Amino acid sequence: MADLGWPELAIIALAVVLLFGWKRMPDMARSLGRSARIFKSEMDQMRTTPDSGADSGRTPGADTERDAGHDARSDIGHDTGYITVHDAVHQADARVAAADAEVARLRAELLRRKHANGSH
Template structure:
């Protein structure tokens, strides 16, 4: 790398002033100095410890707790199978109730006004889901 003399440094300073403006340069230098200090302190801390700092996950995990992904997957599958079984039972019960509420007489009864009304219409009106 060639040596940087006074003329080269003056040219670099003029280019920086032209690019960023006279007012922005002190703020940028201050920010760069803070960043360098923070970086240096973090490097020193890591050298003292000899190991990286624990992550958030490592701090929140209780020592001795082992998370078994397969066991959690099996438990979730069991809950899903139980929910599907209960849903099938509910559908079967609903079908049984519908079959029980249909009239055995193929002729629908007539209402007092002379219009025909079936029990399934009453069931649909009275039942809220």
């Protein structure tokens, strides 16, 4: 890996400012800090959670489904019976994709109605 000195870092910083604009920099820094905190907490959790434990990777609320007699294995197809973080991310991505599709459908419907009514 190449050594980055102050001139190289200054050029990179200038390129980032030119690409994204000065006004968006605080939001980007805030998002980067939030992501770093989340990553650090996940790494700490992975270090403290035993590898052989059944509780590793569970999402909040999995206990209530299990305690209510709901078999989570039939819903997600895993042998553990718990919804893992990976599965929760995929479920969230699927919900986001469905919401995006619904937004696109509604926009198309709105445009169709505007053109049908003659208003532009």
